[in-house]
Amino acid sequence: MARQTLFANEALTPSGWAQNVRVDIDGEGRIAGVTAGAKPDDVPGEVKVGALLPAPGNAHSHSFQRAMAGLTEYRSQAYDDFWTWRALMYHFVERLTPDDIEAIAAQVQMEMLEAGYAAIGEFHYLHHQPDGTPYDMPGELGARMFAAAAQTGIGYTHLPVLYMRGGMDGRPLSGGQRRFGNTLDQFGTLFEQARERLQDLPADARLGVAPHSLRAVDEDGLSFAARLHxxxxxxxxxxxxxxxxxxxxxxxxxxxxxxxxxxxxxxxDWRLVHATQMTDAETAALAASGAGVVVCPITEANLGDGIFEAQQYLSAGGALALGSDSNIRISLSEELRALEHSQRLRDRERAVLATADKSCGRRMLETVAEGGASALGRDAGRIEPGALADLLALDTASSTLAGLSGDRLLDTWIFAAGDHLVSDVWAAGRHVVKDGRHIKHDAIAARFNKVMLRLRSEL
Known part of the structure; x- marks a missing residue:
């Protein structure tokens, strides 16, 4: 990768907002220098942007569910909730081929980058053929995720899912769940294949693990997953x-x-996803443990999950990241807005997550940029030398942001505008979104559209 230089009218750094900022990116995709009070055009070929921000990672995604977006917004029975939605999802998943899964994953990653996310944590539990038979290469579908990441350039963290049973009562897997299940030995093989294949991606790619839930994994499985390299x-x-x-x-x-x-x-070393059903005591204890939480406000609203107690958790020092889970909507600004608005609706207050020195938007963005980086194993989430260059730029020439700067600019983007104001995104220095559009947008979208036309014709 060639060295790059950016010039931003303003940038959000760990010490606050800075004006006329030059950011140098080295050949390894890390920030080599940050200089405030610089002059434009001092460096030939520098990229000029409006407002430069640390780009968060999207720490929880089931990419294949993007293909279901909008298709379950009706009552399938007299009472409809997460569990009836899940049954529909299991039916849908039986239709997907490896080529479908790769095309959908690439579309999801592209949409995330265009929304301002620099990285993804793929909570990947599609492992087998529809009847539960492993592919000749057990990690076939994981490899399809890696191929999508290689195409989009997103910062990629693979989270292969251990799924052992159908519930805490030990019942076996059935129906669509058959694509998920593994014994510990089978999962160990799949995990090792993923570790080997991940080396084909850029050096910032990471490998975690995801015991699906207490419903799906017993205590031995949890311990096994936690011990993996x-x-x-x-x-x-x-x-x-x-x-x-x-x-x-x-x-x-x-x-x-x-x-x-x-x-x-x-x-x-642990991240709990959702955690929308905690007592006050659990919230405080989880924050004190050092573990982090990944919230997905748009999906949690769509599925009727509940509202995460963000203010209590953050006040106790908890680490927080954002995800988009079912990917019914992929929007960084909207996810942040939903996080704050959910607190307001519950508490009947305004500016719940603001502090004395930071607005809602700034506190949330800084929190999830740092929390998302740690959740994905990335040395990112801040604009300072040594960090991975996970960056997003906003188009401050837009009439929506005219005359604004600092926290007010950030709040207006989140609460009064949207992701169309994202002009550029870098993932570990890879400049993959330019002028609001992914550099491979047309090819990725065309492949996805072809898959969707076939899937929807079969419904």
């Missing part, structure tokens, strides 16, 4: 639904988060 944390769905809490109380004798804290070594 990784370069990113352990991710697990936890306390997403009241039904999950009830099941844990019945079969484990405790609530999901409390059980994990009492029975596993939960620390900074």
């Amino acid at each position: 990784r370069t990113a944390p352990v991710h697990i769905h936890a306390a997403e639904q009241t039904g999950e809490v009830d099941e844990a109380l019945t079969h484990l004798g405790g609530r999901p988060v409390a059980w994990l804290l009492d029975n596993m070594k939960i620390d900074s």
Whole structure:
């Protein structure tokens, strides 16, 4: 990669907003220097942008579910909730081929980059053929994710999912779940294949692991997953639904988060996804443990999961990242907006996540940029020398942002505008979005559209 120089009218650095900032990116995709008070055109070929921000990672994605977006917004029975949606998802997943999965993944990654995310954590649980038979190469579908990442240039963290059973009562997998299941030995083989194949991606690619949930993995499986040789944390769905809490109380004798804290070594090497069904005591204890949470406000609203207690958790020092989960909408600004708005609707207050010295938008962006980087095992989330150049730029020439700077500019983007103001994105120095458009947009979109036309004709 060639060295690059950026010039931003303003940039959000760890010490606050700076004006007329030059950012040098070295040949390894890291920030080599940050100079405030610079002059434009001092360096030939520099890229000029409006406002430069640290680009968060999207820390929780099931890419294949993007193909379902908008197709489940009706009542399938008298009472509709997460569990009825899940049954429809299992039926849908049986139709997907490896080529479909790769095309959908590339589209999702491209949309994330165009929205301002620099990286993705793929919570990957599609492993087998529709009837549950492994492919000749067990890691076939993981390799399709890697191929998509190679095409899009996104910062990629692979989170292969361990899925062992159909519920906490030990019932076997059935229907669409058959594509997910592995014994510990099978999963070990799949994990090693992923570790070998991941070396074909750029050096910033990472490998974590994801025991799916307490519903799907027993205590031995959790311990097995945590011991695997990784370069990113352990991710697990936890306390997403009241039904999950009830099941844990019945079969484990405790609530999901409390059980994990009492029975596993939960620390900074763990990320709990959703955690929308926690007591105040669990929220405080989880923050104190050093573990992080990944929230997905758009999906959590769409599925009726509940509202994460963000203010209490952040005030207790908890680490927080964003994800887009089902990918029904891929929008960084909208995800941030939904996070704050959910707090307001619950508490009937305004500016819940603002602090005395930072607006809502700034506190949220800085929090999830740092939290997303740590969740994905990336040395990113800040604009300073040594960090990976995961960066996004906003088009400050837009009439929406005219005359604004600093926190007000950031808040207007999040609460009054949208991702169309994202002009450029760099992922570990790879300049993959220019003038608001991914550099391979047309080819990726054409392939995805072809897949979607076929899938929708079969519904």
